[in-house]
Amino acid sequence: MIRLLRLENAALxxxxxxxxxxxxxxxxxxxxxxxxxxxxxxxxxxxxxxxxRVYNAAHSWIGPxxxxxxxxxxxxxxxxxxxxxxxAHIGIDRALGYGLKHETGxxxxxxxxIGRH
Numbered sequence: 001m002i003r004l005l006r007l008e009n010a011a012l013x014x015x016x017x018x019x020x021x022x023x024x025x026x027x028x029x030x031x032x033x034x035x036x037x038x039x040x041x042x043x044x045x046x047x048x049x050x051x052x053r054v055y056n057a058a059h060s061w062i063g064p065x066x067x068x069x070x071x072x073x074x075x076x077x078x079x080x081x082x083x084x085x086x087x088a089h090i091g092i093d094r095a096l097g098y099g100l101k102h103e104t105g106x107x108x109x110x111x112x113x114i115g116r117h
Contacts, residue, residue, distance in 0.1 A: 002111055006095050013091025016064075016084045025081035033085040044106060052101035059090055059100060 020030060043054025057063070064086040071079025093099075099109030107114040 002097075005111060006097060009091045009094030011091075013088050013095055016087035016091060020081065020084040020088065023077065023081055023084065025077065025084075029081060030085050030088075033082060034089055037086060037089050048101075048105050049103045051106065052103045055106075056100045059093060059098075061087070061090060064090065 037058040040055045040058035041051070044051030064083040067086065068080055068083030071077070071081075071083055094111065097109070097111050097114060099111030102108040102110070
């Protein structure tokens with residue numbers, strides 16, 4: 001089951017990157033933003049409970065889905081591009097086993113404990 005979830009997220013990352021390529025947006029923008037969701041790590045300075053909530057908010061599919069839809073409907077290509085980079089980040093993270101965090105600690109995720117494959 002975990003392998004299927006990881007493979008599914010690799011496919012979603014590839015799809016997001018493919019759509020990004022098709023959008024014609026700058027690859028410099030992609031490079032500048034691909035790690036931006038990891039700024040959410042700062043939440044862990046307040047402990048594992050706050051850290052998990054902040055990290056999960058930045059790594060949920062809801063954010064890029066809403067941002068991408070809003071950018072599409074409002075005809076804002078930059079917003080769509082940012083949403084696609086965000087989606088690619090999430091897909092890559094999950095494909096590598098970095099799932100949504102449990103409040104027990106950073107290594108405890110919905111995809112299992114980080115470090116176990």
